[in-house]
Amino acid sequence: MELINDFLNLTAPFFTFFGLCFFLPPFIFFKFLQSIFSTIFCENLNGKVVLITGASSGIGERLAYEYASKGACLALTALRKNRLEEVAEIAREVGSPNVVTVHADVSKPDDCRRIVDETISHFGRLDHLVNNAGITKISMFENFEEITRTRSVMDTNFWGSVYTTRAALPYLRQSNGKIVVMSSSAAWLTAPRMSFYNASKAALLNFFETLRIELGGDVHITIVTPGYTQFELAQGKYFSAEGELVVDQDVRDVSQS
Known part of the structure; x- marks a missing residue:
């Protein structure tokens, strides 16, 4: 040997x-x-209906503006209602003809169904679903005193995308639409202190690769795995091992999306 x-x-x-x-x-x-x-x-996005989760900041916010500039109608959802309304207003100014906001928590199955139901009720169709919502907890694995508090990472990053996709799938089939999944390079290039975040992004990657095969050409799937990206969590905001939102001034302006 x-x-x-x-x-x-x-x-x-x-x-x-x-x-x-x-x-x-x-x-x-x-x-x-x-x-x-x-x-x-x-693809001509003019008039297409796009649902974006986690649209109040970061990549979700920038995607909202990009879709808006191409004339897409937007359904934006996030936890922070006031910030979400600000993003919606800018999206209208950028060029979106119609924007609706849904205040919801994607870690809850009922909220995910409500997001899709309100989108369909308002627009009557759905062309793109962008699964972007995500959170992280930063800590060495051995430092988590209560391991069950890490469930929120998987509930939001993985199950939130699964719940929303399941609710949206019938409508995406009708429009021969597209699912965009915001995974991360952390799915295959892991970093210390982010074990549960890395695991959730790897789960996203493998789940939607499998779903791509199952759906065939009925619904197209794009999986995005960006590297280090400047956004809000990178500027000192993250969930601690105790499950609390922490603002750490020592955290610099790069993090994994």
């Missing part, structure tokens, strides 16, 4: 390097052509 390990230690780096040299250039060229094709034949 030791001889095999020594052999692999000598040969594996060599074959890995030349394998990358052989496969990487064609892959980069393919992605370049794919990006050009996507730009030329991009």
Whole structure:
């Protein structure tokens, strides 16, 4: 066994390097052509109905403005009602013809169904569902005194997306719509002190990869895995091991989305 390990230690780096040299250039060229094709034949979002969870700040907020600038109608949901209304007002100014807000907690199944029901009641259809809502808890695993308090991370980051998707799926089938899932590079490039956050994003990645196969071409799925991104949690706000919202001035302006 030791001889095999020594052999692999000598040969594996060599074959890995030349394998990358052989496969990487064609892959980069393919992605370049794919990006050009996507730009030329991009979807016309004018009048499409888009539901975005966690839209009061961060990536969800920026996505709301991006969709609005392309003429999409928006259903925005988050926990912070006042902040959500501010985002909705800016989205209208940017170009969205119709914006509705739903104050809700995606960790609750009933709220997820209500989000979709109110969207359908207002617009009569749903074209895109953007599962973006997420929270984190920052602590070494051994420092969690009450492990059950970490459930909120999985309830929001994973189950919130699952609940909302299940409620929205019949309407997305009707419109041949799209699900956008905000996972994270933390799903495969883990960082210490964020074990439950990393696990929730990995669960999202695997669940929606499976759902992509099950749905076939009826509903399209896009899974986004951004790296370090500047947003609110990165500016000193996070949930502690005790489950409390903490404002830490020592936390710098980068974090995982």
